[in-house]
Amino acid sequence: MLRFLAFLLLAPAPAQELPKIHTTVVITASTIEPSVDRRNSEVFQQTLFSRDDQVFHQLNAGINAGQHEGGGKSIEVRRFGFNLDHGGVSGGLKVLVDNIQQNQSTQGHGQGYLGSLKSLSPELIQEAQIINGPFSAEYGDFSGLGVVHIRLRESFPDEFTAKVQGGSFGTKRGFLSYSPTLRDLDSFLSYEGSYTDGPFLKPLEYRRDNLTGNFTRHLEHGRTYSIKLNGGRNHYNSSGQIPLSLINSGQLDRFGYLDPGEGGRIRSGTIAGYFSQQNSDGSVWKLDGFLGRSLFDLYSNFTYFLNDPENGDAIQQHDSRLQQGANAQYLKPAHAFGGMSLLTAGGNFHDSQINVGLYPRIGRTPIGVTTKANAHVTNGAGYLQESLNLLGNKLQLTGGLRYDVFRFAVEDRVDPLAGDTQTSTQFQPKAALAFTPSARVPFTLHANYGRGISSIDARSILTNRDGKRIATTDFYEVGTSHHWNRLGLALDAFWIDRSNELVYIADDGSLEFLGPSRAYGYEAKTSVELTKKLTLSAGLTKVTNAFYRGTDPRVYVDRAPHFVANTGLTLSNWKGWSGSIRMRSINSYRLDGEDASIRAAGHTVFDLSLVKRLRRNLDASFAIDNFTDRSYYETQNNVESRPYMGGLASTGIHATPGYPLTVTVGLTFRFRGK
Secondary structure, eight states, X not given: OHHHHHHHHTOOOOSOOOOOOOOOOOOSSOOOOSSEEEEEHHHHHTOOOSSTTHHHHHHOTTOEEEOSSSSSSOXXXXXXXXXXXXXXXXXXXXXXXXXXXXXXXXXXXOTTBOGGGGGOOGGGEEEEEEXXXXXXXXXXXXXXXXXXXXXXXXXXXEEEEEEEEEEGGGEEEEEEEEOOOBTTEEEEEEEEEEEEOTTOSSOOOEEEEEXXXXXXXXXSTTEEEEEEEEEEEEEXXXXXXXXXXXXXXXXXXXTOOSOTTOEEEEEEEEEEEEEXXXXXXXXXXXXXXXXXXXXXXXXXXXXXXXXXXXXXXOEEEEEEEEEEEEEEEEEEEEXXXXXXXXXXXXXXXXXXXXXXXXXEEXXXXXXXXXXXXXXXXXXXXXXXXXXXXETTTTEEEEEEEEXXXXXXXXXXXXXGGGOEEEEEEEEEEEEEEEEOSOTTSOOEEEEEEEEEXXXXXXXXXXXXXXXXXXXXXXXXXXXXXXXXXTEEEEEEEEEEEEEEEEEEETTTTEEEEEEEXXXXXXXXXXXXXXXXXXEEEEEEEEEEEEEETTOSSOOBOOSSOSEEEEEEEEEEEETTEEEEEEEEEEOOEESSSSOTTSEEOOEEEEEEEEEEEEETTEEEEEEEETTTOOOOEEEEEEEEEBOSTTOOOEEEEEEEEOOOSEEEEEEEEEEEEO
């Protein structure tokens, strides 16, 4: 297959050769600023990943992420005092991999679901860029509280790369890539396979298999073609969220379970094509498109025997999806007003055809139908953004505008007369300013504004026909950045107004509208180069308030921490050693908007990783996650449930335990360096 695609891409190119103009640079170190964070490939290569959600632990940037099910299900995301569920509500965190949106709308288990990230192999990450708000006109749906854009490498420095690792809880993982040396073609084909039982009394049996390929042809005259392939499958058991009252009374182990049927199975595949043309005048044309197919079944139980005392409340959530998307972009640098300008114009298109359903079950056998529908969600958008550098680059001004059109169509397969089709549109303005008074003074003032959007689950047009179909997020940020030799520092204050809070109700696949909200607070980020080999970085996000506007007495936004901090001490290539000690911390936070005494416990967790270069083609790796063996919970929710048949119903905190001390060791082999 690799040789066949290489033959297709190695068609004869024009003989004339001109110097190439490169408009994208992989950033390995950058100045600190309030609105953007970057993580390069070294961050991910130094880590031994025993769980796929650890990718988000490397991002930091005020993002707190935790597991619901111990590893298999998508993470729960919390940021700026809002709970985004699985990435798509309360403003949303938009995640892309090579310009392909990972948030799945109208998903079987939640709006904006990020489970497709399970097919991402960490060794393939070249760079991750984190935009801390909706400040770029390029990004639309789910971008209200930021954007994470992950870009994958095009090739490896060696023809063959192999990694094997193993560790606690029966964890085994292997990675293999083949990246041949071919004229004018950057390419690789990789496979990742992993298995773990986790610390749970019911073994997780989490198996993951991912296959990824890239074929990039660089032609003369700045022209590039790429084909990217990705396929993944995974299946797992899970213990779900269990009542803390049973754990505290000794009736249930912290890693115990109540429903033996919980778990999931997923299959997915994506093929994408990319084209770029870099012209001699500095302008760039980009065009890409993708086709994706996925099958998803999640077996959950949130309330056990609360609603159905005889059969129980166990459910199967199903999602069968076909997706298509395309992006076009034009960039044009120019001289303007004595400085430089950059015009960015483009459009996005995303289309999803979804068979989504919810079924009561016993074990993993459905015993009826709760909801079943065919949904068709289409989103088209156009945007324009202009950036100006003035006064000898002391002043940078940016303004942009984006316009999105959504079409929601639902065919209810339980009640055929209940189907409906609705459309909605939304403008999103963007503006930014950066001013450096003097090149001799390490001080830059930043001001950013952006409006972001998050769409509803399409099924909500049947249950809330006259309601809003798009929620907006107005994000204001003012801050400063400072750079003194080896020290970088950024400080900012933020103000976030949301037009409507949406909460996903998993038991019936609908969204609940809770009204407008507001949050405000501040952030601080720093990086210190202690020596040429040793760097200290740290960041904190503090939300000073988050509440629903217009409530009296005041009702507060719940289910998200108001303090998120991270620190990392990183060693780079000292006598063959590299590694890091990392800390992540959140505070205790409220789980009820009216009762401040109902709170989730905070936690502070330390991780250690070390890599030793034994020889040019062999590295040994060692990692200890949670090396202080902190007992903590990744996700916590206040839920009414009846844990046992015939038992009493009660309301209390249900939680998923975090992993205890976890040891992983590995070897990385490289052959036939290029």
